[in-house]
Amino acid sequence: MDAQKYLQAVGEWLITSGLQIVLIMILMVIGLKAAELLSAKLIQWISKKEADNAELQKRTDTLSSIVRYVLKIGIFVMAGMMILKELGIDIGPILATAGVVGLAVGFGAQKLVEDVISGFFILLEDQIRVGDVVNIADKGGLVEKVTLRMVILRDLAGNVHYVRNGQIGVVTNMTKEYSRYVFDIGVAYREDVDEVIEVIKAVDEELRQDPEFKKDILAPIEILGLDKFDNSAVIIKARTMTKPIKQWAVGREFNKRLKKRFDERDIEIPFPHVTLYMGKDKDGSAPPMNVRVSEKAAAAAG
Numbered sequence: 001m002d003a004q005k006y007l008q009a010v011g012e013w014l015i016t017s018g019l020q021i022v023l024i025m026i027l028m029v030i031g032l033k034a035a036e037l038l039s040a041k042l043i044q045w046i047s048k049k050e051a052d053n054a055e056l057q058k059r060t061d062t063l064s065s066i067v068r069y070v071l072k073i074g075i076f077v078m079a080g081m082m083i084l085k086e087l088g089i090d091i092g093p094i095l096a097t098a099g100v101v102g103l104a105v106g107f108g109a110q111k112l113v114e115d116v117i118s119g120f121f122i123l124l125e126d127q128i129r130v131g132d133v134v135n136i137a138d139k140g141g142l143v144e145k146v147t148l149r150m151v152i153l154r155d156l157a158g159n160v161h162y163v164r165n166g167q168i169g170v171v172t173n174m175t176k177e178y179s180r181y182v183f184d185i186g187v188a189y190r191e192d193v194d195e196v197i198e199v200i201k202a203v204d205e206e207l208r209q210d211p212e213f214k215k216d217i218l219a220p221i222e223i224l225g226l227d228k229f230d231n232s233a234v235i236i237k238a239r240t241m242t243k244p245i246k247q248w249a250v251g252r253e254f255n256k257r258l259k260k261r262f263d264e265r266d267i268e269i270p271f272p273h274v275t276l277y278m279g280k281d282k283d284g285s286a287p288p289m290n291v292r293v294s295e296k297a298a299a300a301a302g
Contacts, residue, residue, distance in 0.1 A: 134175075178243065179246065216249070216250055
């Protein structure tokens with residue numbers, strides 16, 4: 001008889017609370033799928049509407065991952081509370097205990113709290129987005145992921161760096177809105193600086209007409225002038241403006257073409273060299289310099 005009553009009670013619970021729990025779990029799965037679908041649809045919508053706005057798409061990619069993460073956490077917490085309620089567990093004391101435990105964890109995990117707060121402001125102020133190239137905490141690379149706790153970078157060698165947001169003091173973003181490539185062009189002292197500048201402008205004009213590069217260059221090269229007198233060269237400084245992350249490809253191609261043009265015009269790009277000065281006595285005579293030529297050197301010269 002007791003077994004029959006027990007089975008009857010279980011059956012009634014399955015019909016009422018059991019079905020409620022199953023429904024909650026189904027709704028939780030639907031909610032998780034909806035969060036994934038909404039974030040994906042948002043990215044697709046912006047990609048179609050703002051196809052040329054790379055900056056907006058970067059920010060959308062970054063924020064969508066954060067929104068998706070927060071929505072999942074919220075859905076799990078709500079579903080868990082509703083299931084506990086259906087199981088007959090009073091969630092009031094649990095919430096109070098969770099508050100106390102959260103406070104204790106907050107004191108014990110200050111670095112985690114610091115990371116989350118820093119990550120929130122990094123996202124709010126739009127300092128770093130997925131796809132940017134940045135220098136943070138003595139590490140540099142392409143941003144692959146941004147969360148409330150850390151930024152994940154991959155450098156040129158393929159190394160992945162995980163940088164906690166609390167460690168980020170200064171952010172150097174090299175690809176926000178536009179990028180620049182700075183040239184320090186050294187030529188021999190004997191060269192005509194004005195001629196060299198004209199050659200630089202001509203190479204830039206040629207590069208901006210190239211179908212492969214013209215879409216990436218935003219403005220003609222800016223010649224800042226003769227910057228300094230170096231040991232064996234005069235340095236002409238210039239800079240060009242490109243689309244984000246395109247500055248290195250444009251800069252390398254420009255350097256290659258400039259080298260070829262200098263060779264054609266017989267403009268010397270000097271390498272470090274040393275001039276020997278033997279000095280003079282007070283009467284104007286120079287001390288003798290003994291030069292010894294070996295047989296191998298003479299044979300090579302001859």
